[in-house]
Amino acid sequence: MGAVVPQYTHCPRLNHTAELIMNIEQARFNMIEQQIRPWEVLDQDVLNLLSIVKRENFVPAAYRELAFVDFEIPLPAGQHMLAPRVEARVLQELAVKKHETVLEIGAGSGYMAALLAHRAQHVLTVDIEPELAELAKANLAANGVLNAEVATGDGARGWAAAAPYDVICVSGGLPVLPQEILEHLKVGGRLAAFVGTAPVMKAQIITRVDEKQFRIADVFETYVEPLQNAVHAPRFKF
Template identity: 55%
Template sequence: MNTEQARFNMIEQQIRPWDVLDPSVLALLAIVKREDFVPPEHRALAFMDLEVPLAEGQCMLSPKVEARLLQELVLHKHERVLEIGTGSGHMAALLAHKAQQVVSLEIRPALARQARINLQRAAVVNVDVREASGATDLAHDAAFDAIVLSGSVAEVPQALLEQLKPGGRLIAIVGQEPVMQALLVTRSAAAGFGRTQLFDTVAPRLDGFGEPSRFRF
C-alpha cells in the first residue's frame, strides 16, 4: 500500500467532501499518522471510510467524523480540552496539536495503556490519559474550554456540561440508531447553554452512559 497516496485520497475523497474545509485541520490530518494509532492487524483499514476495530470490541470513529468533530470545536492553542473515550489515542493526538492540554478519559485499562504507548511513540506530550469513566469519574481539577465525546450517547449528562467554562463548547453524537446527530453545546453563561445540530451520523455507544427507559406510562 502506498501510504501517502492512501492518506491523500482519504483527505480529498472522504474528508473534504464532508465539509471539512479548515486548512489547519486538513494539514493536521496529513501530519498526524493515523496508521500509527491503528492495531497492526487492521493497518490496511487505516484510511478507509469506516470504524476501525480496536481491542475489547471497541473502535475508532471513521476519519471523516473525527475530522468534522475537530473542525466544529474551533480549538485555540491556549485551551484545555476533555475527551471522553480515548480509544487508540488518535483523536487525542489531533486535539493535542490544536490545544494546550488534553485530558482524555478511557474506562478500559487495556485501551488506556495502548493509547499512552501510541501517543508517546507519536511524540505527543500534552495528553493526560486517565483510566476513568466519562459518565461518573469526571475531572474536577478545573473547568474545560472544550469537551468532545468520541462516541455516541443517548443524551448529554448535565454533570458533563457543568465541566465547561463560560464560552466553552461540547460536541457529541446524540440519539438512538438509526437516527443520531452531532450536537454542539455552547455555555453562554453560568447556567445558560445553547444547542446547535450539526450533521447526521451514527456512532457506537460510549461505555457507562445510561439509556432512556423504553417504557412509557
C-alpha cells in the same frame, strides 16, 4: 588509467520501502480529498493536521492497511475508532485554540487525543477500559505527543477532577446528554457529542453561553456506539 566508476547494485528492500511510503501518502491524500473535503471540512489547518498526525500509527497492526478507509476500525475491548471524516469534522467544529484545555471521553487508540493536542495547550483523555487507556498512552508517547494525558475511569458523566474545561469531546454515543458533562464546561466552552439512539444520532456542538444557558447546533447525523454506562432516558411505565 581511466577513473573508476562506482557500481551501484539494485536494492529491492529500499525500493519496496520507498514504494510503501509513496502508497501510504497517496492513500492519505485520497482520504483527505475524497472523504473529508466532501464532508465540508475546509479548514486548511485541520486538513494539514491530518497529514502531520499519522493515523496509521494509531491503528492496530492487523488493520493498518485500512487506516485511511471510510470505516470504523476495530479496537481492543470491542471498541472502534471513529471514521476519518467524522474525526475531522468534529475537530473542525470544535475550533480548539492553543491556550485551551480539552477533555476527551473515550480515548480509543489515542488518535483523536493526538489531533486535539496539536491544537490545544493540554488534553486529558479518559477511557473506562484499562487496555485501551494503555494503548492510547503508548501510542501518544510513541508519536511524541507530550501535552496529552491518559486516565482510566468512567467518563460517561464527565470527569470532575480537572474541570472546568474549555473543550469537551465525547468520542462515543450518548442516548442522553448528562447535565454533569455540561457543568464541566467553562463559559464560552464547546462540547462535541453524538446524542440519541439507533438508527441515527445527532452530532452536536454545544456552547456554554453563560452560567445557565447553552446553545446547541446540530452539525450532522451519524451513528456511534454508546459509551459504556451512558445515561439513558427514563422509561415510562403505564
